[in-house]
Amino acid sequence: xxxxxxxxxxxxxxxxxxxxxxxxxxxxxxxxxxxxxxxxxxxxxxxxxxxxxxxxxxxxxxxxxxxxxxxxxxxxxxxxxxxxxxxxxxxxxxxxxxxxxxxxxxxxxxxxxxxxxxxxxxxxxxxxxxxxxxxxxxxxxxxxxxxxxxxxxxxxxxxxxxxxxxxxxxxxxxxxxxxxxxxxxxxxxxxxxxxxxxxxxxxxxxxxxxxxxxxxxxxxxxxxxxxxxxxxxxxxxxxxxxxxxxxxxxxxxxxxxxxxxxxxxxxxxxxxxxxxxxxxxxxxxxxxxxxxxxxxxxxxxxxxxxxxxxxxxxxxxxxxxxxxxxxxxxxxxxxxxxxxxxxxxxxxxxxxxxxxxxxxxxxxxxxxxxxxxxxxxxxxxxxxxxxxxxxxxxxxxxxxx
DNA sequence: AGTTATGATTGGAT
DNA sequence: ATCCAATCATAACT
Numbered sequence: 001x002x003x004x005x006x007x008x009x010x011x012x013x014x015x016x017x018x019x020x021x022x023x024x025x026x027x028x029x030x031x032x033x034x035x036x037x038x039x040x041x042x043x044x045x046x047x048x049x050x051x052x053x054x055x056x057x058x059x060x061x062x063x064x065x066x067x068x069x070x071x072x073x074x075x076x077x078x079x080x081x082x083x084x085x086x087x088x089x090x091x092x093x094x095x096x097x098x099x100x101x102x103x104x105x106x107x108x109x110x111x112x113x114x115x116x117x118x119x120x121x122x123x124x125x126x127x128x129x130x131x132x133x134x135x136x137x138x139x140x141x142x143x144x145x146x147x148x149x150x151x152x153x154x155x156x157x158x159x160x161x162x163x164x165x166x167x168x169x170x171x172x173x174x175x176x177x178x179x180x181x182x183x184x185x186x187x188x189x190x191x192x193x194x195x196x197x198x199x200x201x202x203x204x205x206x207x208x209x210x211x212x213x214x215x216x217x218x219x220x221x222x223x224x225x226x227x228x229x230x231x232x233x234x235x236x237x238x239x240x241x242x243x244x245x246x247x248x249x250x251x252x253x254x255x256x257x258x259x260x261x262x263x264x265x266x267x268x269x270x271x272x273x274x275x276x277x278x279x280x281x282x283x284x285x286x287x288x289x290x291x292x293x294x295x296x297x298x299x300x301x302x303x304x305x306x307x308x309x310x311x312x313x314x315x316x317x318x319x320x321x322x323x324x325x326x327x328x329x330x331x332x333x334x335x336x337x338x339x340x341x342x343x344x345x346x347x348x349x350x351x352x353x354x355x356x357x358x359x360x361x362x363x364x365x366x367x368x369x370x371x372x373x374x375x376x377x378x379x380x381x382x383x384x385x386x387x388x389x390x391x392x393x394x395x396x397x398x399x400x401x
Numbered sequence: 402a403g404t405t406a407t408g409a410t411t412g413g414a415t
Numbered sequence: 416a417t418c419c420a421a422t423c424a425t426a427a428c429t
Binding site: 295 | 408
Binding site for chain 3: 254255256277298302305306309310
């Protein structure tokens with residue numbers, strides 16, 4: 001490194017070998033391989049000429065030059081050269097000089113305490129995987145907890161154990177993949193680390209490498225590798241999320257509500273036909289009764305309203321049925337219950353109950369009686385809707401699917 | 402298989 | 416935020 005500074009402004013060198021050939025100080029040395037310059041006595045490129053300081057310096061320069069150009073050589077060449085240099089008499093001296101220089105520049109001590117900031121993303125992924133039961137110590141508990149937590153928010157069907165086991169098996173699949181990949185990763189990481197450490201140890205014979213430095217190098221390697229780890233964790237998280245959405249997205253695995261639940265909902269709907277908009281409390285109550293969520297109740301009423309409105313005729317039978325039920329329930333307390341006659345015209349025997357409105361379905365005659373009842377105090381579907389609500393065929397099929 | 406029923410979602414309006 | 420209307424996706428039925 002101390003040689004590099006003067007080189008900086010030395011443009012026209014060819015780049016390889018750090019442009020050593022252009023160094024003013026090295027210039028003389030460059031010609032050292034000319035046979036006439038060196039080897040004053042036989043083959044030993046040694047310190048023989050102690051009485052001649054000049055020659056010694058040249059020799060050192062020669063060695064340095066060899067070191068610097070070692071990267072330009074083939075592997076075998078370099079290996080041979082390395083060995084030669086290691087056995088060189090000057091080596092210990094040079095080594096100590098390098099150590100000294102290094103000490104002075106303080107490079108070995110710089111940045112020694114670089115606390116790892118613990119990548120927040122990695123932490124988050126770790127937590128997530130832990131929560132999903134993928135990274136945890138034991139399966140079963142974590143996964144089941146995750147599933148039940150998720151289902152509780154999305155409405156649980158009574159017979160979802162099948163889906164749960166399916167989910168669990170898929171999750172454990174992901175889990176095993178994750179673990180094998182993680183293992184592979186760890187193995188590769190440690191392999192590479194030991195490889196680099198060996199290299200460094202090897203190098204420490206020719207250049208000063210403090211154990212601190214090795215430590216740092218290891219840390220750097222780990223940091224680099226951790227991005228791979230992050231990627232693995234991220235894709236695992238994604239897989240889990242996809243799995244979850246696939247299994248928990250009720251839209252994909254739609255289950256009809258239980259008969260009893262639809263019964264309850266329909267009862268409410270038809271007994272509040274004039275204003276079928278349950279309050280928040282009512283929704284909660286209905287949800288509890290039906291074993292579904294409040295939002296499912298809202299969905300149900302939304303669907304019901306629109307479908308009822310669209311084709312009232314179709315729902316007349318159902319409406320009558322529930323009206324009858326309610327009527328029966330309401331008239332049970334009375335002494336003189338009327339016979340609920342569905343064919344009779346105008347059987348308003350149940351007008352006593354709160355919201356009841358029901359007329360009898362005139363099979364062909366549209367919904368005149370109904371609307372009277374329904375609109376009497378609600379008018380909830382009295383908006384300006386397409387006039388022919390009962391004939392949905394009116395719109396030409398424009399399915400561009 | 403094709404059709405209907407039905408729960409959920411989406412986009413827009415209020 | 417809630418509702419409507421259209422639409423999707425699946426269950427249930429024929």
